[in-house]
Amino acid sequence: MRLERAVDSYLRHVSIERGLSENTVAAYRRDLTGYVVWLRGHGIDDTSTVTADVVGAFVADRAAAHPPIAASSLARLQSSVRGLHRFLAREGVETADPSARLRPPKQPRRLPKALTIDQVEQLLDAAGPAPATLPGSAAPDARDAVGPAAGGGAA
Template sequence: MTPDRAVNAYLRHITIERGLSDHTVAAYRRDLGIYREWLGARGVTDLTDVTVELIAEFAAERAREQPAPAASSLARLQSSVRGLHRFLVQEGLQEGDPSRALQPPRAPRRLPKALTIAQVEQLLDAAGPAPGAAQPGDEVGLRDRALLELLYATGARVSEAVQLDVDDVAHPAVLRLRGKGAKERIVPVGSYAQAALGAYLTRARPELSRRGRATPRLFLGARGAPLSRQSAWLVIQQAAERAKLTAHVSPHTLRHSFATHLLQGGADVRVVQELLGHASVTTTQIYTHVSVEALRDVYATSHPRAR
């Protein structure tokens, strides 16, 4: 099978059968495009001709590139290649898996950065007016406040939040989120987020919707179109600038803060796992390390014989 046909078949597989998100599929497409071009430059027209040595050479060349790629980028690239060849073997299109011996570089373990509770409150206040303080013309501000309140209240990924439909908020106290692999989960919504969402739905969304074509999406842009991930990212960045936060604030910051504050408040790690939509508790346990680090900092600065 030609590299082009193989890659296209694999992308259809992960899109339709595995239900991976558009963002993940796009990352696979980019990575496999690099692999396909590299094979083409070496005259490989049939993936059955790919050997263990050839894949090892591909991985080595990528690692030697300048500027040096991040370990996480190399790991993702190699994971894409391994996934492609495993798929071909499973489909009976390739007898052996030449990528089986490929060992991806181990990315350094980095603890997620969380804001303090006070910083979260600053960020939310800077996003838009409180539900009871909004004035006519504050539609975008009400939307921004509702978006950030919801992200912090539920731990939703930004991609999950912008994919919400109005029907997903059928009950004000709970929310239906669609995570990776199209898996659904139900999460509770706190009173502050409920109030912000209620104000947005009754006082802002009807006006935003009037400006564009009808859509079931919950969060709308200033012209009435569904809010994009990039626009949601800008909302967070602009709120952080207005709040004058010196800490780095990214689209995942409120999700990290949600998990960290729950664990610091005594929540069980498996409950947090369910709320975050993690397939494995191992992924969630990184947040327990954040809490331990915080305890160590408090101990080091508070105990008279800590150092």
Template structure:
């Protein structure tokens, strides 16, 4: 099959059958377009011409780039290429998968960056309670920290997703749903936003069921939510980097430090594997070590 046709078939597959997010699909498209451009330079025009040696040469070429790519970027690129070729073999478009023996590069295991509880409190208190958008921002920040939701999950919430009282329905990767508790602080902040601010914002735009709205009444975007977090961090004078995932990392870390079971945290975060969640246990080891040193009579 011609390369462009094969790529379009795969992108339709991940969009319709796997239900991946627009962000994930854009990443696949970006990686694989780069792969196809490289194949074109090698005068490869059809999928049947791609051999394990061709794939290995592509990975070697990308690894030798100046400056060299980060291990995580190279691993993601390999994953995209492998997923495409597996799809072609599974669908019978090609007989063999040339990436069968391709091994992902080892990536350094980075501990997620979490804020302290005091920093979180400053961050949550940063938006102005006198400003309508400040009330909205406080509701968004409180909800992110209370539930561990991804930013994409938070901005995709509908008002009806709050109809469960003290729990919330989240739609995660692959459109999988999970129910998570909502603490009293977050619920109060969201209720204040719903009664005092959202009706005003909704009147400015077209009717939408989305919970969080922008200044003009349209659904709040991921980029706008990121700006809310960054502005709150600056106002709170937090000097460490605060990313869209920071409150999610802090949520998991603080739960484990408080004694929560790792499998409970896995369920709350929506991780398919507990191994993904266990990276947070390494953060909590620091707390355990401090307690041990100060409490055990022969620790020092």
């Protein structure tokens, strides 16, 4: 199948049948347009001539781009390409999925951002004043304190 026709069929599928958002479909369109341009630049204009080595070379080329693309963008790009080829194989357009061995890159682990002291104070202020005692509990009593000043010394 011609590349452009395959991409159009896939985008129609994810938009209508899978109900993906317009933004997701637009991102897939950008990714797959770049994929088609890359394939054409390598003399490929039909989906039947795409092999696992071709898909791997495309991903490696994108991963080595300067400036480098973010791991999340590379993962979405791979997802777009895998989705296209999986769709073509599932629909019987192609006999095999050349992207089946493609694995998304590891996402870097990020540490959570800590709150600043001002943010903690604002959060505490928003909760209101601290209650003197909890409902149903007795007020603190000097006899409950521990230590010699509270009469808790040895007799």
